Amino acid sequence: xxEKQSVxxxxxxxxxxxxxxxxxxAIAQQYDTNEVxxxxxxxxxxxxxxxxxxxxxxxxxxxQAYWRKGESSGQIQLFKALRIDCDAxxxxxxxxxxxxxxxxxxxxxxxxxxxxxxxxxxxxPIVDPETLYR
Amino acid sequence: xxEKQSVxxxxxxxxxxxxxxxxxxAIAQQYDTNEVxxxxxxxxxxxxxxxxxxxxxxxxxxxQAYWRKGESSGQIQLFKALRIDCDAxxxxxxxxxxxxxxxxxxxxxxxxxxxxxxxxxxxxPIVDPETLYR
Numbered sequence: 001x002x003e004k005q006s007v008x009x010x011x012x013x014x015x016x017x018x019x020x021x022x023x024x025x026a027i028a029q030q031y032d033t034n035e036v037x038x039x040x041x042x043x044x045x046x047x048x049x050x051x052x053x054x055x056x057x058x059x060x061x062x063x064q065a066y067w068r069k070g071e072s073s074g075q076i077q078l079f080k081a082l083r084i085d086c087d088a089x090x091x092x093x094x095x096x097x098x099x100x101x102x103x104x105x106x107x108x109x110x111x112x113x114x115x116x117x118x119x120x121x122x123x124x125p126i127v128d129p130e131t132l133y134r
Numbered sequence: 135x136x137e138k139q140s141v142x143x144x145x146x147x148x149x150x151x152x153x154x155x156x157x158x159x160a161i162a163q164q165y166d167t168n169e170v171x172x173x174x175x176x177x178x179x180x181x182x183x184x185x186x187x188x189x190x191x192x193x194x195x196x197x198q199a200y201w202r203k204g205e206s207s208g209q210i211q212l213f214k215a216l217r218i219d220c221d222a223x224x225x226x227x228x229x230x231x232x233x234x235x236x237x238x239x240x241x242x243x244x245x246x247x248x249x250x251x252x253x254x255x256x257x258x259p260i261v262d263p264e265t266l267y268r
Contacts, residue, residue: 005255012246012253027161027170034168036161039224051248083244084253086236090173092244102220110217110226112146114185119146119218121139 009051013044017089023059024091028101031080031094037101038109040067042091047082054079056095073132075099105129143185147178151223157193158225162235165214165228171235172243174201176225181216188213190229207266209233239263 007015018024023041030037040058042050046066049057056077060067070076080094102109105125112119152158157175164171174192176184180200183191190211194201204210214228236243239259246253 006252009248009251009253012248025159025173027173029170034170036163036168036170036226039159039161039219082248084246084248085173085243086238086240086245087243090243092170104220106220109219109221109224111220112218114143114146114216114218117143118140119143 012084012088013047015088016044016047016084016091017087018043021061023061024089026058026091026093028056028077028093028095028097030097032096035108036110037077037095037097037107047091050079050093051082056093070098073100073103075101075127075132077101100125100127100132103129103132105132146218146222147181149222150178150218150225151221152177155195157195158223160192160225160227162190162211162227162229162231164231166230169242170244171211171229171231171241181225184213184227185216190227204232207234207237209235209261209266211235234259234261234266237263237266239266 016024022043025039026042027039028037043059046057046059056069056079058067076098077095080096083092100107105127106123107126111121111123113122150158156177159173160176161173162171175195177193180191180193190203190213192201210232211229217226234241239261240257241260245255245257247256
């Protein structure tokens with residue numbers, strides 16, 4: 001294989017396959033336990049801000065605004081590493097999550113699980129969501 | 135909190151927030167090690183086939199066809215669990231991956247990592263990709 005083993009970060013960010021809205025999905029994974037915490041979207045500026053500040057910043061599609069994770073709730077994500085997939089259309093961000101990643105107060109967003117013909121909630125909030133957004 | 139703790143699977147699948155193409159992102163995670171292997175897309179029929187066959191089936195956006203993971207390469211994903219996130223717009227699928235999840239022959243697709251001003255490849259193929267697709 002004649003694969004080039006290193007490229008400039010700015011070139012790699014140019015080559016990411018952003019969607020029509022200029023966004024790319026980013027999976028947030030707790031760096032030490034490998035828990036998948038959440039999935040959100042970033043534009044190029046959010047990626048650059050995350051790398052510069054070492055605090056994870058997404059783009060909120062619902063609010064159409066930068067979403068500096070934890071800015072309102074205090075449940076911040078410290079940046080640990082940024083990985084890019086083979087097709088350059090998905091990011092994996094290793095983070096150190098303070099408290100709850102989910103707006104429901106749960107550690108992660110994937111608290112609904114298929115069990116037979118039902119979908120059940122099998123995780124409880126670790127923080128009262130009422131206290132997160134006041 | 136007055137959260138309903140159980141819903142019918144068919145209702146839950148109806149309520150998923152598929153995009154304009156009828157697709158929802160699905161993160162594949164190795165069930166025992168928590169490695170994030172890849173991210174791909176599913177439509178409702180791919181989800182139902184995965185649950186019915188216990189083998190993971192995606193929708194290939196490039197080929198515009200069902201993508202029964204491992205059908206050509208032998209690198210199959212046995213289904214272990216399906217989780218749905220808080221906003222019902224992302225799936226987390228726990229799988230047992232045979233061999234390499236990535237078409238490059240690597241265990242996972244996220245083998246490019248940002249290091250300072252560069253992006254480097256820090257994982258080697260575990261299977262020769264030439265042998266995967268003949």
